[in-house]
Amino acid sequence: MRPTYALIGLLAVVTSLGSLNAQNLAADLDGASWFRVSDSPSLDIAEAITIECWIRPNGFGFQRLVGKWGEPDDRSYATSIGRLQVPSDRYVFSLSPDGLGNPSFEQTEFGPFALEGWTHVACTFDGTTRRAYLNGELRKTENKPGPIHTGAIDLAIGARLLLNAGPVVDRFFNGTIDEVRIWSVARTEEQIRSLINETIRPSEVPHFPGLISVWNMDGDASDSVGLNDGQPVGNVQYTQADDIPVLFPAWEDLGNALGGTEGEPVLVGEGSLIPGTLVTLTLTDALPNAEYILLASAVNLSAPFKGGVLVPDPAPPGVVVVLPPLFPGFVAVSGTWPPGVPPGLTTYYQYWIVDPAGPAGFAASNAISGTAP
Secondary structure: OOOOOOOHHHOOOHHHHHOOOOOOOOEEEOOEEEEEEOOHHHOOOOOOEEEEEEEEEOOOOEEEEEEEEEEEEEEEEEEEEOOEEEEEEEEEEEEOOOOOOOOHHEEEEEOOOOOOEEEEEEEEEOOOEEEEOOOEEEEEEOOOOOOOOOOOEEEEOOOEEEEEEOOOOEOOEEEEEEEEEEEOOOOOHHHHHOOOOOOOOHHHHHHOEEEEEEOOOOOOOOOOOOOEEEEEOOEEEEEEEOOOOOOOOOOEEOOOOOOOOOOEEEEEEEOOOOOOOOOEEEEOOOOOOOOOEEEEEEEEEEEEEOOEEEEEEOOOOEHHHHHHHHOOEEEEEEHHHHHHOOOOOOOEEEEEEEOOOOOHHHHHOEEEEEEOO
16 A cells, blocks of 8 residues: 555644744845854854855845955855956855965856846855855856865855954945855755755754754844854845745645635645655635645545545545634644655645535635655
8 A cells, every 4th residue: 555644644733824924034235234143163164065045136246145254364165246356247156275365266156147036046065076056956066175264254144254353344245135044064956956945944953964054034134043143234124035936846736626605715835845844734715614624645536526626535545634613714734744755755635625605515725736855
């Protein structure tokens, strides 16, 4: 018998949608504001590193994104747009083995890019090879082995911090930045893609070895998984980031909704489907205070049923959960994705709602599928 690994049998929490709404903001930097993060042992990375973030720049030119890069002899790691010796429409990944200046060795140039919406930038180094990714796609590989210098300069986001004293700062970023992360491991292309649109929660950190800090920029620059909180300098503003594109989605909308009193109920799945991470199924636009029936299965049945299409196969090992009529037209069911799910396994989900306006006394949400990375 094929195992289902159905999400529903492992859920611990059923809550209203309203209690799950989180901010989805990004930091808007005006070309004179930035964030300062005090130096700490966890940020002094000597062997392997990944730096990633979402950005939406307002213009070209030499602008620092993230870095510990003091002058003249305290250079460690940095990502930038352009540099003095590099075209302004390129990204640059910089690493220094000794803290000193050696542009031909330090810099790895990749791109170009256009000023059109959001871009995800990720740079990795495994001790030997540097790799640079744009929107999850490998754009540059360079073999430049060596250690990474560890120094006392603070980390800066959105500017180049040259000296802690003063401070001495230049090369400000003008644009919007979100989901800044630093790891002490070189993430693979598959790993970068799997979290490219996800928010990492503190409870999930044990499942991601090497994760040092995450600055979500949801109204401040606190480190949501570590102790490296950032302090804003200048006129930092925050803006909605709902227009960040979804790349490599784990979830697919399969359609097959069946209208009822409130129209067609809508089901949305969220989460990376990585073991140990949070997964949420959210139903909206359903008849309030009705009986909701949630089906989950590893088998796509897609059979005619009650005037609609029943997508998940309810037969064992499928799972059927009946929720009491306690919800005002929406409900969010969340839980932790279980360990041991085979990569590539697809599971299917759909709600059926007791609704007198439906063709046979039922309405149904669209079906969705989630595929484990």
